[in-house]
Amino acid sequence: MTTQSPTARGRRRRASALDQARFAGAQVARSLGGAARAGGAKVAPLWRAVSSRVAPVVGVVSVLGWIVLGTAVVAFAIAFWLGWAELLFVGATLLAALLIATAFVFGRSTYAVTVELNPRRVVAGDRALGRLGVVNNGQRPVLPTRMELPVGEGQAEFTVPRLTPGAETEELFAVPTARRALILAGPAISVRGDQLGLLRRTTRWTDRVELFVHPRTVRLAATANGLVRDLEGQTTSTITDSDLSFHALRSYEPGDDIRNVHWRTSARTGQLMVRQYQETRRSQLLLAFDAERERFASDDEFELGVSVLASIGVQVIREETELRALWQRGAMRVETPTALLDDSCRIQPVEASGAGLREYLRQATLRLAPPSLAITVVGSQVEPAELRAATTLWGLDTETILIRVDEAGEPRLGRLGRSMLVTVSALSELPALLKRASR
Template identity: 55%
Template sequence: MTSEPDEALVVDPETDATPASPSPVATPSAGSPARAARLRQVGQKSGAPFVWLWGIVSSWGGWLWRTASPYLAVVSGLGALVLTSAIVALVAGLILGWAELTVVAIALFAALGVAALFLIGRATYAVDIALNPRRVTVGERAIGRVLVTNTGKKPSTATTLEVPVGEGLAEFAIGALSPGAETEELFAVPTNRRAVILAGPAVSVRGDQLGLFRRAVRWTDQIELFVHPVTTRLHPTAAGLVRDLEGQVTKKITNNDISFHALRAYVTGDDVRYVHWRTSARTGQLMVRQFEESRRSQLTIIHSSDERYYADDAEFELAVSVTASIGAQVIRDGTQISVVTEGRILKTHSVTSLLDDSCRVEKIVGSTATPREFARESTKRLPPPSVVVIVAGSAMDAPDYRAIQRLFGGETNVIALKIEHGSRPRVQDVAGLSIVTIGALGDLPRVMARAV
């Protein structure tokens, strides 16, 4: 005999939160993964029209923005303000019924329409920017030239040409030019301080007199003007280096070199080529030659650009001039040289490259590294130096110079240059380290000759 199933055992998991059956399979809990997945499916189905509508709106909005952005780019800040005011005045006038606001809106739209007429036309120019010379010393005269040629087949309309020069802006009014005609404009470049001055790009500007619209066309790239630091010539021996074909002789003893030092008894493994046979025959035992190690001269200049060690900008500029003067003289003498500063290794394959890179040396602000840390990190990948020159401002103390000196072996000649603007030149010996105080660039040749 069969009986009907009990209706109390039929459970709907969507509507009954407390099922009669204790089985977890029959009734997933509210926080279970199965229920969360089902709820997400229901939400996606119910929200499908909104997702579809949002996709259409975003797609059309993106297309409209890409299409309109080139045209909106010609609207200046003032033009955007006028356009917004015109729209607000028109809407307010129509809603409130104020004829005055409507008239104001019409006047503003008319002004925008007239101003837009000044954008009509296409310029066909060939623009060239030249600087003469491209490299100058601080205070020397530098002249820039802008040559504009109409390369089109029709006369060009008047326009304004803008050329950024450093932190300034040179503006030139270019009149109408017949086909093939050209006009030349000159401008002066300020060279009162050491820097790399960028000139350009040249941009022609077309717009209305009210400044509502502005269409700019770029014609050239940027070019660089190097304003070198002031330098002075040093005596060829001022770097204190050995200038012979063999290199610099050190106190390190080696078994294979060219600077003879002494004789010693032969030991197993010595090269027989260095056996001194005459002495060996006289003493009755094999004697071999010993040599003093010689190496190629290598100068390393460690220039600190940390603002903590300089009293003012004049002192920092003097330090850069000192570094450039020593480096340029060493390069002229044909000696290997490395010049390092915080975050930069200056190019030294020629005098010009060194002076160009010295234009880019700027003060380091907010550094917390000690002078020893800076010197160690900046020189650890450089060739072993025979002479090290440390250049820093008046605020660096003798212990800081000594800390840098201890990074190098006793065979390395270390000279510390303390730049103190306006002070008298002097040479001070601190525990075997020569600290040379320089107050003016003209003192450098004399104090360097005394220091080495």
């Protein structure tokens, strides 16, 4: 029988006491956590109810209003502490300004507001006009108010005069359309408040209205769709026993379809001969745009790239060729030319991802069937090694064309590996270059 020393027994007792303390602490923590969750569940509805009532009132006070209120409180505190009458006067003045400002936020507006853009789609550089219409559809006159209308990155302000019941007023404004963009007009907001801007009460009257400023495009000749001109499909190098494009004859092998036997040749040679065909595939065009900011020398060069993309896409859709168009943010709609042009308005420069051009194309087309023709539009700052690597992504059955936009370069047509490399310095050069590339 073994006996433990007093030191060992003391250690065991301390360890046991420590375990019990930990267990008790865990129990207390669980109890406190449960109580906190139960209390939070009860307090949360009350807090939501209070905040829903307080938020509209607090939201009326502008940043300047909070500064004035805070200054007034500090002035009163220092005045009572130090007995300075001057600070007491300052605090009273600021507080009076806030009280007077409250008179300007009361009142009810009975407006029916409309925001119209005409036309809703324009080409960059064309004129677009907007109209803001305000009607008093209430039973009482409405005092003058100010209406704010965000338009793109700017904001238009209009003064709505006093309107009697049923009265209407309208304001016309021009929308800047110098560059391709998706411009959002609205929402129209009426503003009530004092002239100092201490209090500001707003009411939203409309939703946003979209104005599509399409990129400039150029018409391509039908023969320049470069762009696979076949009716039943594009001939590939794959040999098959059944298709439309005849390739050659070969000797019969067990298992061959008897319908493919060429009887005249078989009678002449004395052995069974069967037909072979080149496999044809329906024309599938892939149109990709590399939108990484650092790959373009300037914003104008980026816009030229978008115009090239849109010009080719519109022509392909008109030719009723199956098309997939994409950029870093995903696929573009290609049901109609208008849908493609609308989506091209959303293309914006993206930051560098660190992956090369080939990796971007590989990830973007991972779930797509190999195209019969792949056209990629890139900027002038793409390294030749990246371009060369991108040409090896697809097999020999895919024809590839790289279009490099370079405003400072010369228009030219060349080969890069087994791909066609087209350099475009101006949009007007695109039809002739693609026509030469399609020969």
